[in-house]
Amino acid sequence: MKLFRLFSSLFLMTMSAAALAQARLDVRIKPANPELKANVEGYVGDLGERDVQALRNFSLGAEQQAEKAAQALGYYQAQIDSEIKDADQPRLVINIQPGEPIHLRNVVIRVEGPAASLKAFRVPKSDALKTGAVLNHGNYEDAKRLIQNQASRY
Structure with missing residues (x-):
């Protein structure tokens, strides 16, 4: 009987750990842009222990955060979409084609008064x-x- 309880406990702990696996964020940018990738990862943040359904619910917000991250670096025409990969570890994949960044024109910084x-x-x-x-x-x-x-x- 004790052996059965031990195996039951181990089985439940294993299943709980698998169910609470950390979701992973995978940011793919073409062409590659390490600065933009780091900014998107910072804006989207840690996905925590979300399952596939929770990632689906979160994905629209993540796309909006990725758009803000791109705009912060001057990419206002970025094409952004996301997909959920359901493997051993749930994964949110954000695909970004940043397009051309905005360049500054006629920059004048002055102090008055x-x-x-x-x-x-x-x-x-x-x-x-x-x-x-x-x-x-x-x-x-x-x-x-x-x-x-x-x-x-x-």
Whole structure:
């Protein structure tokens, strides 16, 4: 009887572990773009212990997050779709064709008002915010934050 309980317990633990297997995110970008892939993975986040049905329910939201991740790096015409692979481990596959990124035109960063005459108040200088550079909202936010931080001190 004890042997039966032991095997029953082991069987249930094995089945529970299999049922709660971590779902996997697989981001496929053509042509390859490691920066975009990392950004999409960050936006979509950990899939946790979702089963196939939960991944299906989550997939539309994941596509929307992937679109935001692409736009943050200047890809506003990305073609995005997803599929669920049901193997040993449930997998959400997000396929992305980013298209051409948006490039900056006529970039002017200036400080107006009393701070403009302060030598210590500096305007951000960055190759990432020059005419012709690919739009990256992170670079814009960094420059804006630098200006705001300086403004808060004066």
